[in-house]
Amino acid sequence: MSNVKPGNYTDSGSERSTTISHAENNTQQLKGEVLITSMQDSLKLGLVPINIYNDEEIYRLELERIFLRNWIFLAHESEIPNVGDYVQRSIGQDSFIVVRDSQGKIRVHLDVCRHRGARLCVGDRGNTEVFRCPYHGWTYDTDGNLTGVPNRTQAYQGLKLDEWGLVSAPRVESYRGLVFTCLDPEIMSLEDYLGDFRWYLDIHLGLSPEGMEVIGDPHRWNVNADWKSGSDNFAGDSYHTQSLHRSILEIGLASKSAAGSGGSPNDIHVTECSGHSTSIRRNDPGSVFYWGYPEELHMTFSKSDLSFEQRELAERSVVHTGTIFPNLSLIHIGGTDDPAKPIAAWFSLRQWQPRGPGKMEAWSWTLVPKEASKEYKQRAHRVAVANFSPSGNFEQDDVVVWAGVARAGRGAYASHIGLHLNFQMGMEGMSQARQMTDWVGPGVVYDSNLEEGVQRTFFNSWLKSMVR
Numbered sequence: 001m002s003n004v005k006p007g008n009y010t011d012s013g014s015e016r017s018t019t020i021s022h023a024e025n026n027t028q029q030l031k032g033e034v035l036i037t038s039m040q041d042s043l044k045l046g047l048v049p050i051n052i053y054n055d056e057e058i059y060r061l062e063l064e065r066i067f068l069r070n071w072i073f074l075a076h077e078s079e080i081p082n083v084g085d086y087v088q089r090s091i092g093q094d095s096f097i098v099v100r101d102s103q104g105k106i107r108v109h110l111d112v113c114r115h116r117g118a119r120l121c122v123g124d125r126g127n128t129e130v131f132r133c134p135y136h137g138w139t140y141d142t143d144g145n146l147t148g149v150p151n152r153t154q155a156y157q158g159l160k161l162d163e164w165g166l167v168s169a170p171r172v173e174s175y176r177g178l179v180f181t182c183l184d185p186e187i188m189s190l191e192d193y194l195g196d197f198r199w200y201l202d203i204h205l206g207l208s209p210e211g212m213e214v215i216g217d218p219h220r221w222n223v224n225a226d227w228k229s230g231s232d233n234f235a236g237d238s239y240h241t242q243s244l245h246r247s248i249l250e251i252g253l254a255s256k257s258a259a260g261s262g263g264s265p266n267d268i269h270v271t272e273c274s275g276h277s278t279s280i281r282r283n284d285p286g287s288v289f290y291w292g293y294p295e296e297l298h299m300t301f302s303k304s305d306l307s308f309e310q311r312e313l314a315e316r317s318v319v320h321t322g323t324i325f326p327n328l329s330l331i332h333i334g335g336t337d338d339p340a341k342p343i344a345a346w347f348s349l350r351q352w353q354p355r356g357p358g359k360m361e362a363w364s365w366t367l368v369p370k371e372a373s374k375e376y377k378q379r380a381h382r383v384a385v386a387n388f389s390p391s392g393n394f395e396q397d398d399v400v401v402w403a404g405v406a407r408a409g410r411g412a413y414a415s416h417i418g419l420h421l422n423f424q425m426g427m428e429g430m431s432q433a434r435q436m437t438d439w440v441g442p443g444v445v446y447d448s449n450l451e452e453g454v455q456r457t458f459f460n461s462w463l464k465s466m467v468r
């Protein structure tokens with residue numbers, strides 16, 4: 001049983017105070033397993049303990065139970081188009097080489113030399129036929145086989161090369177260009193893991209007949225905030241934009257339809273879709289906007305293999321955000337870096353990499369339709385960086401408050417009193433959001449973005465991984 005007493009909130013009653021009752025737990029610090037157990041009760045009430053945003057034990061358990069056992073995004077295929085192309089990526093503290101082998105197959109190897117443990121890749125990306133360890137010179141081919149050992153005849157005669165190849169990830173699968181790995185060989189297929197959420201993902205990745213491609217290198221930067229803050233925000237925090245990003249609206253770098261207050265009848269939340277969720281802002285019915293892409297691209301979009309309903313949703317779309325559990329988020333949006341210039345649209349993948357309790361490394365990829373002009377791609381990338389990057393207008397607002405959450409999660413007093421955060425918007429009696437029965441796509445869908453079921457889904461998926 002939980003030792004959390006989440007106050008006198010009742011789903012159906014009139015008392016709606018979320019004050020935590022301290023009477024029975026004020027001498028206990030909620031840590032690790034106890035926090036996880038307590039969340040099985042508190043999350044049903046829309047309450048999340050603040051400690052999980054900055055706790056050593058939770059962080060260690062997350063690496064084991066979430067990041068070793070779920071499909072984790074590593075790269076986009078367009079980053080490694082040719083044989084021998086590689087990029088260096090990571091999951092938690094483990095580094096991996098994502099490489100296209102001699103047969104063109106994408107492989108994922110642990111970036112650890114089997115001799116003494118040195119890293120093989122000193123660069124973030126490149127093209128190679130072999131990986132040669134800088135320490136003593138052991139050499140591996142792109143398939144991961146150990147092919148060369150200096151002074152082998154004199155020093156390593158009995159070494160069986162086939163037993164000392166690189167450790168490769170047991171599962172590597174792609175979906176529409178997104179390369180994921182899972183370190184648990186028993187996991188379901190990537191298609192099943194994405195499940196019905198593919199219907200929404202396809203709109204972003206399948207709208208362009210030629211597909212999407214990554215422009216430039218992914219931006220990456222360290223943030224003194226927990227990775228879950230990024231995942232829960234992008235799952236569909238439509239509530240924060242009118243407040244946190246108000247200055248961007250005031251100086252004309254974003255439109256109210258894209259980042260203003262929530263609650264428009266055109267806004268919806270896909271609160272639960274195979275463990276993932278997404279938030280969608282649309283223009284009025286009949287409008288053709290496609291997030292703000294230029295009209296010449298609209299013609300190509302009409303040739304996509306999407307269903308009528310998917311294409312109709314894309315046509316009206318202004319902004320989509322979403323989170324694929326655990327730490328891959330997306331945003332499809334238009335914006336500008338200069339109020340005097342027209343908006344440009346782009347699709348961004350964001351990843352929130354755990355780097356310690358209350359610390360993460362944020363990664364951001366900019367993608368655009370392959371058939372866009374070179375000039376458009378450059379402009380879209382510039383606008384994307386101006387808005388979502390370490391120096392981006394939106395990003396700087398976001399990370400400042402996320403750092404505050406991590407700081408609060410460390411507080412002795414907050415822990416002492418078992419402080420819980422409120423994720424109750426949209427629960428019964430809380431908001432006017434209503435579940436839609438006539439929605440054309442999959443998932444549990446609400447007719448408003450003023451609700452937090454999208455974020456509760458993220459924490460439900462978190463809990464499911466953490467308790468198993």
Ligand code: FES
Pocket residue numbers: 113114115116117118133134135136137138
């Ligand atoms: S550590 Fe790699 S060759 Fe020695």
Ligand SMILES: [Fe+2]
Pocket residue numbers: 240241244245394398
């Ligand atoms: Fe934001």
